[in-house]
Amino acid sequence: MLKAMSRKWLALAVLLTSPLIAPQAADAAEPAVHLGPNESALVRFQLPTEDMFRDLVAEGADIAARPRTTAGAVLADLVVTGAELTTLERRGATAVQVIPTATASRGTSMKTLAADTLQFLQAYWWTSNGKTFLQTQVATTASDDPDVEITVTWRTADGATGSYPLIRFEDSGEYQYHWALPQPLPAQPVSVSATSSLGGRSRQITPASWPGTTPPATPAGYQKDFIDAYMTPTDISARIKRLHRQYPALVDVLDLPNKTQGYRRTAVATIGGVVVESVKFGDQGMNGVQVRTVDPGAPNRPLRVTYRDRVLTVSLATDAEGKPISSTDDVASAISVTYPQRFRAVVAEGGAGMPMPVTGPVVLDDGLQGTEVPQRPWTVQALRIGAVRDGSKIGVLAYSQEHAREWATPLVTLEFAERLLANYATDAATRELLNSVEVFVIPTVNPDGANYSFNDYNFQRKNMVNHCTGTSRDPRYRNSWGVDVNRNYAVGSYFDGYVGGSANCLSGTYSGTAELSEAESRNVVALAEAHPNIKYSLNVHSYGGYFMWSPGAYKAEGRVTLARPSIDEAKYFLDSARRIVGAIATERGTVTWPSYTGPVADVLYSAAGNSADHLYYDLGIVAWNFEVGNDRWNDATQEWEGVGFQPPFDEAHGESQEYASGLVELVRIARDRATSSPATRR
DSSP states (O other), X not given: OOOOGGGGGGGOTXXXXXXXXXXXXXXXXXXXXXXXXXXXXXXXXXXXXXXXXXXXXXXXXXXXXXXOOSTTOEEXXXXXXXXXXXXXXXXXXXXXXXXXXXXXXXXXXXXXXXXXXXXXXXXXXXXXXXXXXXXEEEEESOTXXXXXXXXXXXXXXXXXXXXXXXXEEEETTEEEEEEOOOEEESSOEEEEEEEETTSOBOXXXXXXXXXXXXXXXXXXXXXXXXXXXXXXXXHHHHHHHHHHHHOTTTEEEEEOSOOBOOSOOEEEEEETTEEEEEEEEIIIIITTOEEEEXXXXXXXXXXXXXXXXXXXXXXXXXXXXXXXXXXXXXXXHHXXXXXXXXXXXXXXXXXXXXXXOOXXXXXXXXXXXXXXXXXXXXXXXXXXXXXXXXXXXXXXXXXXXXXXXXXXXXXXXXXXXXXXXXXXXXXXXXXXXXXXXXXXXXXXXXXHHHHHHHHTOTTOOSOSOOXXXXXXXXXXXXXXXXXOGGGOSSSSOGGGTOBTBBSOTTXXXXXXXXXXXSHHHHHHHHHHHHOTTEEEEEEXXXXXXXEEESOOOEETGGGEESOOOOHHHHHHHHHHHHHHHHHHHHHHOOOOOGGGEEEHHHHTOOOTTOHHHIIIIIHOXXXXXXXXXXXXXXXXXXXXXXXXXXXXXXXXXXXXXXXXXXXXXXXXXXXHHHHSOTTTOX
């Protein structure tokens, strides 16, 4: 559900190459991760309890993923500053790995004794790059006993056997199942069984092949690999224009109706414990404005604020002896009251009631480092692709980069778009697809946040709209401002009481001031509403290797999700998912795990107000979510390792190729629906 070049990657060059450290091997006297107070990194933590994970969700922590790579451990990947790292460690969390990013180059005793009943929920095997893996989920009827231990035993055709323990998984305080990460095996398993510490024993079953589907082979000469580097929003705009010029008979460019704020910030500075901020954006003539406080040099003078020649002067009040007596509160109020159309001022955190010194001048500045980024409202664009583009054909929507830091996601959607266009003239199968289906692609939903991620703060998740008030507008919080676009939709939202969003404007999952308060979320909905032929959508995020659908949110009390799909719909979701997962695997053997395939609220976490739920429940669109960037198996360490939001480009390139293949398969699924008989059509 998934970094500024100018920050030199936060001086983490050494840390980024460190291997995953098993929690039990960490030396308590020598922390595995070191960060300066203002440095930020994506860090994998081992948490002391499941309750702490739930607390972090409720607090709006910037949770990137929830890996389950160590038996019995509660792990979470979080974006943290050095100060936040220290706080988490004091709360009992252990930092075990910095996730790499790209380089700067771009019950009772009687119950306890009773034998339980065990049931396999999942048992799948697959091969990937010459390795065979097995993954299982088992449920116990002793769901209230947190100490039940479950072991799975497997056997291959040649008689080899082995076993491994499962981990109890709870969500929102409710038992779900026991499970384990995919386990490497010497060959295909022919049987599995499970036993528990209470004496329970499952039936012996035969694991199924996952995903069990293979897409049609591409013909000789099939064109792909159109991605050469990470792409900024400016690069993406240029690519959209080029595709329109190159394929005018197949492409329209749609300007979405809601302009974003743009890569803009107000100009701000702190002077003597007062934060002074322009009302207009810095690029609107407010960058460079100076602020100073002066001693009037005479007794019994009132506090006075003047603005002349781009200098804001605060003449402090004096007593009978001519000594300045204005406080920080006095000055902040006077600035805001005197020039409400130009400036706003607040007392900095911890500075209330302090004497205001004679100081300055300080210079207001928006703090933005992207000198080559246009500072104006941004028009988000979509590609409309197809041989017939009049709404008469079934439609598919692919969209990406709702979260700014997920740099690999536009590479997926643009690779997908260009494959369709480039192969139309030469590949009969592609031609048949574009004759039957209309494809819509929004490569970057959140261009403002993406520009900030590339130029100022690489871990930026949200857009650039600052709804904060009071001391939260202090510029030291600039990297925490913005709205999480994928928590700003209008179904199952924070405002409806669902879990996974936040009212805290500094939270990574801040839901905004209201449902659909942001231009970015309104654009996605507007496109879908304007084109009712869109019957399928796929929202591309990173990272973790998930493939998900609704429901995507639940209420905490009783873990009550949004309405579940019907039995037929649920089967359709899963059957289609297996086709798409199979297509992804054809590129480089990457297999999305069965345990990471399913409803968002079940396989990841509750994401209140996400876009897929809005499209599915409100508009009747069959809506999926990718989390590209699957964990990679390290044969040397025999561990799964995360790749992060901005992996080295070679990894991002691989992700673009394999997930573009998944999107092409989605178009085939839409084509199949369009050509099926009414009796079999959903």
